[in-house]
Amino acid sequence: MTALDIAQQLQREFGALIASPVEFRGEVSVGVGDAEKMPAVCAFAKEQLGCDYLVDITSIDNHGEDPRFVVVYQLYSYGHRLRLRLKTAVSEEKGELPSVTSVWRAAEWLEREVYDMMGLRFRGHPDLRRILMWDGYPHFPLRKDFPLAGKPTDLPEIAFTQAAPEEGGPFVTVAGGQDSAEREPRVRGPKEPA
Amino acid sequence: MATTEHLEVPDPAARAAAALGAAPDASDFSDIPGERMVLNMGPSHPATHGVLRLVLELDGEIITRVAPDIGYLHRGDEKIAENMTYTQFIPYTDRLDYLAPLSNNVAYVLAVEKLLGIDQKLPPRCQYIRVICCELARVSAHLLGLGCYAMDCGALTVFMYTFTEREKIYTLIEALTGARFTTSYTRIGGLARDLPAGWTDQLRVFLDGVGVTFDEIDTLLTRNRIFVDRTKGVGVLPKDLAVDYGVTGANLRGSGVEYDLRKAHPYLVYPELEFEVPVGSVGDCYDRYLVRMEEMRQSVRLLRQCLDKLPAGPINVADGKFVLPPKPKVLTRMEELIHQFMLVTEGVNAPAGEVYFGAENPKGELGFYICSKGGGTPHRLKIRSPSFVSISVLPYLLRGRLISDVMPIIGSLDFVMGECDR
Numbered sequence: 189m190t191a192l193d194i195a196q197q198l199q200r201e202f203g204a205l206i207a208s209p210v211e212f213r214g215e216v217s218v219g220v221g222d223a224e225k226m227p228a229v230c231a232f233a234k235e236q237l238g239c240d241y242l243v244d245i246t247s248i249d250n251h252g253e254d255p256r257f258v259v260v261y262q263l264y265s266y267g268h269r270l271r272l273r274l275k276t277a278v279s280e281e282k283g284e285l286p287s288v289t290s291v292w293r294a295a296e297w298l299e300r301e302v303y304d305m306m307g308l309r310f311r312g313h314p315d316l317r318r319i320l321m322w323d324g325y326p327h328f329p330l331r332k333d334f335p336l337a338g339k340p341t342d343l344p345e346i347a348f349t350q351a352a353p354e355e356g357g358p359f360v361t362v363a364g365g366q367d368s369a370e371r372e373p374r375v376r377g378p379k380e381p382a
Numbered sequence: 383m384a385t386t387e388h389l390e391v392p393d394p395a396a397r398a399a400a401a402l403g404a405a406p407d408a409s410d411f412s413d414i415p416g417e418r419m420v421l422n423m424g425p426s427h428p429a430t431h432g433v434l435r436l437v438l439e440l441d442g443e444i445i446t447r448v449a450p451d452i453g454y455l456h457r458g459d460e461k462i463a464e465n466m467t468y469t470q471f472i473p474y475t476d477r478l479d480y481l482a483p484l485s486n487n488v489a490y491v492l493a494v495e496k497l498l499g500i501d502q503k504l505p506p507r508c509q510y511i512r513v514i515c516c517e518l519a520r521v522s523a524h525l526l527g528l529g530c531y532a533m534d535c536g537a538l539t540v541f542m543y544t545f546t547e548r549e550k551i552y553t554l555i556e557a558l559t560g561a562r563f564t565t566s567y568t569r570i571g572g573l574a575r576d577l578p579a580g581w582t583d584q585l586r587v588f589l590d591g592v593g594v595t596f597d598e599i600d601t602l603l604t605r606n607r608i609f610v611d612r613t614k615g616v617g618v619l620p621k622d623l624a625v626d627y628g629v630t631g632a633n634l635r636g637s638g639v640e641y642d643l644r645k646a647h648p649y650l651v652y653p654e655l656e657f658e659v660p661v662g663s664v665g666d667c668y669d670r671y672l673v674r675m676e677e678m679r680q681s682v683r684l685l686r687q688c689l690d691k692l693p694a695g696p697i698n699v700a701d702g703k704f705v706l707p708p709k710p711k712v713l714t715r716m717e718e719l720i721h722q723f724m725l726v727t728e729g730v731n732a733p734a735g736e737v738y739f740g741a742e743n744p745k746g747e748l749g750f751y752i753c754s755k756g757g758g759t760p761h762r763l764k765i766r767s768p769s770f771v772s773i774s775v776l777p778y779l780l781r782g783r784l785i786s787d788v789m790p791i792i793g794s795l796d797f798v799m800g801e802c803d804r
Binding site: 212213215217240241242243244246248249260262266269271273292293294296297298301305318319320321322329330334336338363366367368369 | 452453456458460461462465466496497499623625626627628639641646647726727728735736737738740747749751753758761762764766770771774803
């Protein structure tokens with residue numbers, strides 16, 4: 189039994205919903221066409237195919253593409269000792285998909301983190317609130333349109349975004365440049381106060 | 383004429399309820415019946431293994447509800463990774479599980495090397511040294527985990543003994559990498575530098591002495607009536623729940639699942655080394671303690687085998703597209719100059735695609751999911767943190783227990799907040 193066999197069994201069961209498996213570096217990824225059917229696919233993967241361990245749920249922001257978000261489920265089967273990756277797309281207008289907490293309890297915290305960092309809501313989650321940022325934080329930090337330096341918040345003494353005192357000096361690296369010429373310009377003037 | 387100004391002062395209860403979130407569920411404590419008390423533990427607390435805040439709802443001494451509040455050490459590593467080259471991110475991996483930084487370094491570069499397709503081309507010496515780093519980090523992390531676990535249960539001497547041994551490990555790591563904690567020792571395609579002269583002899587001296595400390599801890603704890611009473615039958619995590627929650631590492635093995643990534647999906651030179659994987663039976667705190675004790679002894683066994691088998695040879699993949707070429711060639715030949723320039727300015731040119739690599743770290747399965755759209759920086763880097771999952775089990779384990787069971791349970795889960803919050 190290989191990961192490709194499991195992917196093909198998923199295809200036989202769900203038909204056109206499951207895209208052709210992609211193999212890269214020895215791993216198999218399978219796209220699920222409709223995010224609404226994700227709990228059904230995951231339940232089948234867990235009960236019939238033995239994928240009992242939900243390793244991770246990740247979200248990817250493809251800013252500028254439609255659909256904007258991709259949610260990636262990393263699965264593992266202890267019985268067959270193999271990994272499988274399920275991916276599904278969510279558009280920005282929809283912004284939500286059904287939760288898989290009914291399938292694995294690990295999804296409770298993993299989906300909370302996806303909500304916290306990317307802003308995707310999970311319908312049917314028992315307790316969908318922020319996990320790493322504080323409740324009431326208005327932004328979703330891992331989105332591509334959120335700047336690396338952060339945005340000012342309503343807790344200015346605790347969570348602030350002003351640059352550190354020496355930041356912006358002549359020999360300090362700036363993140364986000366295309367190459368090192370942009371990251372380390374030769375001379376920078378004194379930074380204007382914000 | 384006097385003007386009156388109305389000040390909006392939100393009442394504290396309303397502010398607390400708003401802060402805890404709108405949904406009236408696990409986090410909202412404003413509806414508790416009269417006898418119950420809400421106790422806040424942390425984030426600044428000597429026994430929470432970092433900055434963890436536990437909001438405990440108590441009925442006398444019995445815990446009825448727990449809401450762990452994490453994120454106090456959240457530094458935005460994943461966002462930072464999207465703006466750096468793969469090599470520039472290596473120092474950030476030190477700060478994940480900061481008790482075993484060498485193993486984080488190894489896990490991360492193995493994930494990047496898998497993406498690049500050079501993970502099978504690592505020279506044998508590099509692989510053996512990386513295994514030595516991982517196992518030394520495992521001994522170091524478990525010594526601290528058990529030391530703090532015992533200290534939180536009251537056995538302060540054990541903490542002193544384990545930290546004495548850890549100081550010796552720190553001396554070794556400092557000789558190897560230049561820093562005790564923030565090692566950043568591995569590089570993509572190899573290592574930063576080779577072992578210094580005489581390092582393997584110093585490591586052998588350490589291995590001879592650490593067994594004595596293991597026996598001392600064993601004598602002090604394993605049949606200690608107080609320790610056994612505090613940990614046996616406490617915090618039982620059944621096998622099926624451990625799998626369902628996604629728990630990995632020693633916590634999973636303590637619950638009876640025989641699964642170790644070094645045996646199931648071996649990486650580096652683990653297939654050539656002999657070691658056993660301890661597995662518990664009940665899944666209580668005592669089992670997790672025993673599993674970690676035995677894992678340390680197995681790590682010492684692995685380290686001795688690595689030292690005996692350590693081959694000579696290069697420590698980097700000999701390909702200028704991934705590893706900086708040797709300086710004399712860079713200064714005299716065109717191709718190496720171009721490789722050096724491209725690697726330093728733009729980073730390693732990764733193909734488009736995605737990989738997931740999980741390594742058996744001391745805390746569990748540390749996984750890196752890298753989604754690359756080509757180029758030198760990842761499009762998305764997700765760090766699958768074992769401590770995040772271990773803390774998610776706390777609401778289940780602590781419910782119905784006494785407040786004095788909080789320390790053994792937290793200590794036995796052995797999580798670290800740097801890894802949980804990233």
